[in-house]
Amino acid sequence: MNHGTPSPLHGKVALVAGATRGAGRGIAVELGAAGATVYVTGRTTRTRRSEYNRPETIEDTADLVTAAGGHGVAVPTDHLVPDQVRSLVERISSEQGRLDILVNDVWGGELLFEWDVPLWEHNLDNGLRMLRLGVDTHAITSHYALPLLLRRPGGLVVEVTDGTAEYNGSRYRNSFFYDLVKTAVLRMAFALSREIGSRGATAVAVTPGWLRSELMLDAYGVTEENWRDALAQEPHFCISETPRYVGRAIAALAADPDVARWNGASLxxxxxxxxxxFTDLDGSQPDAWRYLVEVQDAGKPADPTGYR
Structure with a gap:
């Protein structure tokens, strides 16, 4: 509730590509809470599921955006199909005449990568599909959306990935293909910053920490309400965060009149x-990437004290 103060993103238009669940949903909802009109895309609707075969839908996300105080618009889109992305952007242009925030959050690789399996043993089709879903989708979406975003100065492009440039630059991330995707997205943000920075816009890479997504909660057999029960299986899960936390991070960036200071940064x-x-929903401020380096990777016992 804003109690009469203007919503910081009132009048702004956002596209969150890949907003069915997880970080994308959290980002869309928080942009809505800040007053934005948010177009949310994905492949799972109330009448059709993607290969994930999960219940979350883009219509549900759009409803959550509207309930939070924004205006949610669900547009079924496969971001690997250029014609669908072109039509999506044409619709935003005709309905809004502007695009202020582009969040490239399409991923889709959870069911495809094989943890700690070397390249020559990894399923090749799944690995190449992961590259298509995690990299090509972002490039296709930016190709069509950036002319609309650049129509007005002050636009923001956010590439959502897993890991900071500092962390990923010195560590192997789970598998050849996973590592390649998540590092490529970091580089995309840097490259875009050089292409749009001189044209009045800003591009950044943003990573959540250990995300309590719907898939992660299911993997541990817990819900958001009793997530701490998962600590018995994985004590370091104590540093985890809700998808709304990274949403608040991106909403804060989008509302910052001096956001250009971050152009090209990994955040x-x-x-x-x-x-x-800002805080997470429980009032804490988890700092997962510092924790991973200083506690988990250092082999210390799980203890979030001083990290949230």
């Missing part, structure tokens, strides 16, 4: 919480 939800002062 994390925990880092931005310290800068902008």
């Amino acid at each position: 994390s939800s925990g880092q931005l919480a310290q800068v902008y002062g």
Whole structure:
């Protein structure tokens, strides 16, 4: 509730590509809470499921955006199909005449990568599909959306990935294909920053920490309400965060009149919480990437004290 103060993103238009669940849903809802009109895309609707075969839908996300105070618009889109992405952007242009925030969050690789399996043993079709879903979708979406975003100065492009440039630059991330996708997305943000920075817009990469997505909660057999029960299986899950936390990070960036200072940067939800002062839903400020380096990777016992 804003109690009469203007919503910081009132009048702004956002596209969250890949907003069916997880970080994309959290980002869309928080942009809505800040007053934005948010177009949410994905392949799972109330009448059709993707190969994930999960119940979350883009219509549900759009309803959550509207309930939060924004205006949610669900548009079924396969971001690997250029014609569908072109039509999506044409619709935003005709309905709104502007695009202020583009969030490239399409991923789709959870069912495809094989943990700690070397390249020559990894299923090749699944690995190449992961590259298509995690990299090509972002490039296709930016190709069509950026002319609309650049129509007005001050636009923001966010590439959502897993890991900061500093962290990923010195560590192997789970498998050849997973590592390649998540590092490529970081580089896309940097490359875009060079192409749109001089044209009045800003591009950044943003990573959540250990995300309590619907898939992650299901993997541990818990819900958001009793997520701490998962600590018996994985004590370091104590540093985890809700998808709304990275949503608040991106909403804060989008509302920052000086956001251009971040152009080309690799940022994390925990880092931005310290800068902008927002919290996760429970009032904490988890800083997962600092925790991973200083506690988990260092072999210390799980203890979030001083990290949330």
